[in-house]
Amino acid sequence: MLRLRECFVSRLLSSPSTPTYAIFPLRRLLSAAAPHISPNPGGFAVEDYLVDTCGLTRPQALKASTKLSHLKSPANPDAVLAFLAGLGLSGADVAPVVAKDPQILCAKVDKTLAPVVDGLTGLGLSRSDIARLVSLAHASFRCRSIVPKLHYYLPLLGSFHNFLRLLKRSSHLLSSDLDKLVKPNVAFLRECGLGDCDIAKLCIREPRILAINPERIRAMAACAERLGVRRGSGMFRQGLQAVAFLSxxxxxxxxxxxxxxxxxxxxxxxxxxxxxxxxxxxxxxxxxxxxxxxxxxxxxxxxxxxxxxxxxxYSMEGRLRPRYYVIKFLKENGLLDGDLSFFTAVKMTEKVFMEKLISPHKEAAPHLAEDYATACKGEVPANFRLR
Incomplete structure (x- = not known):
């Protein structure tokens, strides 16, 4: 009977198409079945459950089981797994989620997880969006505070995509105090002349910056100013980014x-x-x-x-060195009109560089485009060929 139930849950988790409406009836079914299952004469074998049903490795299960020692039955974990399957998470998706946050198996579906999902749906997130969030948010996903936090972050960062980019690098924003840390820091950055777009770019590069003590971010701004990067200037975001977390x-x-x-x-x-x-x-x-x-x-x-x-x-191999060889070749063979500076040539986009310095010389130097392409791969020819 135990194997049958585990097989059933595993199959359910491997199917991202499980409808949400099937979750709660399934929960009742699993809960009703649980009392009749005795996987271990001494009680619920948590470690085996984590391996056999959740897909964790034995070392992962051994570590995770220490946080689940109070579990006496698979009823609640089964309900959680069924709920996650309803969001579209496969068995392969669930394993790292449980390994990172084993206590998600203890969360109440009706009192915690379902209200969180309802709140996130109300913010415009799709089922697939929420599934991706589960995989990255870890313990924060089973806290109802995640909803008001996303309500604040999504407009600030411009999109859910930007929020996920930030979350992949750091989960600090979901565990940080909005009123004591994040909002004061955002207000200060706005006072410095940064718009929400600049703040989003800064956060993606330095995910921890909004979650630090407001005094630290003020010290970073003062350091940038001492380097000559004024508040309100177009370079201030880069200046702040350059000195972030440096003594x-x-x-x-x-x-x-x-x-x-x-x-x-x-x-x-x-x-x-x-x-x-x-x-x-x-x-x-x-x-x-x-x-x-x-x-x-x-x-x-x-x-x-x-x-x-x-x-x-600029990249040495992809731009500086190959463009230097092109300019040198053109000058040595009298093919360069005017006095083109190296900096001007380097600044050109690839399309403009080809149009102005490669394509016009197809007849005089038919191998130039080929030699330049070779140089851009880091395989600089001994000599660019004229014929």
């Missing part, structure tokens, strides 16, 4: 590294960071490679880079 000592160390690597003065490093705050987020190895290539190979002056720091944002 003043680490910021100072990054500035020193930039000065030493690019042979910049204090004024030049200030100009570079002001124009491109994300420079502070680049790795030492990345900066070192670009400095060596741009200064030693291309022959760009350090002061030139300081005034055009976005040069350092």
């Amino acid at each position: 003043e000592e680490k910021v100072a160390a990054k500035l020193d590294y930039l000065k030493n690597t690019f042979r910049w003065s204090d004024a030049q490093v200030s100009i570079a960071v002001h124009k491109y705050p994300n420079l502070l987020g680049k790795s030492k190895e990345s900066l070192k490679r670009r400095s060596k290539f741009l200064v030693s190979k291309v022959g760009v002056e350090p002061v030139y880079i300081a005034h055009r720091p976005t040069l350092l944002s």
